[in-house]
Amino acid sequence: MLRRLIFANFKLVYRLSQWMRQRFTSTGTLILLITPIAGVFGFDTRNTLSFQIFSITSVLLLTAIFFSLFFRGRFSIVRKLPDYGSVGIPLNYYCVIRNENKTAKRGLVLIDELKSQFPSLDIFSKTKDPLDKKRNRIDRFIGYPRLVNIMQKLRGGSIKPVAVDYISEKSELETTIELTPLRRGYLYFDKTRLAQAEPLGLFQAQKTLNNKDRLLILPRLYKTPRLNLQSKRTYQHGGVSNASTVGDSQEFISLRDYHPGDPIRSIHWRSFAKLNKPIVKEYQDEYFTRYGLILDTFLEHKSELLFEDAVSVAASFMTAQKEQDALLDLMFVGSTPYHFTSGRGLAGAENILEVLACVEPVFESNISQVESMIQQYSRECSAFICILLNLDESRLRLIKALSKLNIPAKFLLLQDLTDTENTEAIEENDIYLIHHDNLQQDLDALWKT
């Protein structure tokens, strides 16, 4: 009940704080903060003269807001976005502002906004913020800093406002804007605002323009080793159609009699004419290396940072494989089980990264779906790489099931440095640990091992 009450007020507080951030300049914010303090000390006008400061600052703010009402202007803005961005790496894009007024405009500020969505109480309760451990009890209990972090994550990036000092009448101006993506997936642009401070420099009048757009942010990539799992090549049912030049698809063996079902294009027409019965060309079976990369998406109670690491590791593996003879199958379970194959002639690294950019964690574990996927593809895959988020009984069962298949498999477990559980199981199953704070070094070490 109390939690609901507090959460209900968060929306108001958050919107108010956002409004204040957008509308007040730094000096305006200072005066806004001083006003209630002066008001409290000046409540009894006989004790202090603080009420005079309260009067001055209040009238200043009201005057500033009043003057801001006179901001007029017609503008249009076109945003030019790049195809992709990467998490944590600032990117620049362009905005073309057109001043459609008959007069030049000065002292404008361009504020581009990403769409922010307020989380539901359920999401708020389930989301874990790793910083909470370091916060004081009140902040942890109230949870507002956590909400701010969730909102930042949902928004997905931070955009610096840009000053536009002068734009002449009936003309266009191109500005460069810096965006720092904070998460992978699609970032949705919502509105663009043009602000102008009033004469006192405390409050900004704003012109809001709807300007919807989206930008895909790819997962963070790490330097990863080339996989060497001592696997053998396996027969690929469907052969060439799956991989045009991978494996031994064009190797001719012999001619044989036609069997119903043989493709027409395999008929050797000259022999047909000679023998007056259909003869077909026989090719060597398709054999090539195919790795299955299983991404554990069942986050349960673990930190989302681990999941992000897991996605990054998966993305790094998927992009790092340059082997001409290998295909890479990405398997994970989202709302339904997903399976994507990449390799020459099939989906490229960009497509797979796009898929990985949009992978979401699943909070309720259902490992059996992964098991059934493995059973389904075990005949085609030469080896499996399994990126795990946890090592509970169901996952141990999965590991055992994979081991029984007699297919080489590598298990990577994402862990916090402080996590020291399941050490026996880790050693027993030859699981390689990748720590959140030590990710690149651990991947480098994996290379060496």
Add this chain to the structure above:
Amino acid sequence: MENVSNNTVKTKLSPAPPGLILASLLVWGWQTQFMLYAIIIGILLELPFFIKWRIDFTDKDVNQLADLSGVIFFIMSVYVFVNYSFEGIYKILELLPFALLLLMLVQNYGLQNGIKTSALFISIRRIGKSAGPDLLYSTNIGMPYVFICLISASSGNKYSDYFFIACVLVIAWLLLTQRTKHFSRITWFCSIMFVCFFSYLAQNGLQQVQNHSEIFFLKLFEQYGWKSTDPHRTSTSIGSLGRLKLSDRIMFRVKADKQSPTPLYFRETSYSTYEYASWRNPKIDLDIISKTPGKNEWRLNKTIPDQATMDVSIYLQDQSAIIPVPNNINTLAGKDLIQVETSIFGSTRIEAREGWINYRLGISDHDFVDAPPAPADLNISLNYKPDFEQIAENLDLYSKIPTEVINTVERYFKDNFYYSISQNQRYAKEQYLTKFLFKDKKGHCEYFATATALLLREAGIPTRYTIGYSVQEYSNWQGAYIVRARHAHAWLKYYIDGTWHNMDTTPSEWAPLEAEDSTLLEPLMDFLSWLRYKTTGSDIESETKSNTDWMLWLLIPLAAYLSWRFYSKQRVQQNNADKIDSSKLERFGLDSPFYPHINELEEYVDNRQAGETLINWINRILPTVKAEQYSDLIKLHNRYRFSPKSNKQEDKKLLETSLNTLSQ
């Protein structure tokens, strides 16, 4: 199409322009009498604009200095609170520029040119770099300091109009540096004038609002039962339904001879006329008592010596108050007292400073305060006259001499009535006293005192209804009588043989009955009250020496303790950090014996390039035969360093022996 470079908007506070901090400090000094300090601090803070050298404070230094500022502020607050009680908040406000001086010096003389939010909030400091860039960037606190100086100056509460002008000038100066450049100076100036005009009106309006609202609420309170000691009128709880709720709060302390007969009656005032549950007096001015020259003493009769003295400590919420005093008071002495007045109805009003004050009472064997009886002291309202006539007849009071009447009435109430603080029956307003006399026969002290006073009047004895406190609870550990709110009592005075005498017909079990309502927290609250009394009270005699001076000495060990805690905490944190580091070293294999060997190789052969693997580096810098010798060693090192399956101790030993062999 034109192009504009990426010109990001300034989102941080700018530094205060040169001279502004000095100006705001001068306003503060002018208002608070700290002018000399204001000039010194102002020059100190403005000097960095003219000199180039700076001190390179690390984040840790700034954090420690910010903590020290916090400790100074805390000590200052404790000291001020002890000396000025809650009023001290304005004193703390006045001293704020001192408290923040250290931070300002660090900012102005440091290279960072600002203070990080993490330095001000330990919670952000704990989160560290993850707190986000906004919280870790330096913010210049120059402009906030200007406003703090102005608010501090406002506590001086002087020269209202000039202060307003000074504030407007300082704020306008601040805004001038922040003004939006695309508007002309004239527009800006007009805006400021507009603000000046309306803010002047607003500040006048605020004062008017306070005046009018005070009058409105005063009227409201007067209308709906403001209960205070009024020498002209008092409302009783006669007729109030339910149970009387009486607080345990200590109202005053009396240091008297423990052997004094208890209860001691400390009267606030007496009343002569009763009507409809309220006693009142005719409106008369109180007489000002002249002060004994050269002494903080007020004597009613300068010729008769005092027979006994009592020291009283009382908490005054206002500078002027009616104080409880015993009968036959002759002298009032105390340095906190400014003026003493008495009324013919026995009230003693003093003017003194607010808070806990002490005074000494001198008692003689004469009553110099109460005037002889007037006709009103024999008057009984027609509403009650028949009731008391009936009782007087029943008790045969008309035929008795006054002393017999007193005894008879005393016995009558003792034998026929009992004490109760509950009234559950609802009657007409004027009937409560009658029902008390003839039906319920139970009530609290106000019923007994009123009924006895009127009955004695019926028998021809002048009486006055008296309110005050019954002093009866002696605290051994405090060494004084403590008088609580629930000891408030009503009794009467009767006039026989040319003297006023006290008479209390309320059954003596009233005090224990009311004490039943005391809370479990009473001892704790008593202790806190005593602590506050001890730390905020003052001597009766001494003019100059305040007994709070010892608190200053207390602050020194407190400051030492806080500093010790502060530094020892840091030491502990550092030790812990060391421990963590060593455990991490072991855990991650960072203590591998191969590392010193790498350093040696780097020193004598060639440095390892960034991103170069160990094996590549060894292959590059050493001949092939030698490099092959190293390959197993590197594998072992890597296993020790990274593999969770590594047996750390064994691998370490193996590495050490291999390295020894290799170096031989």
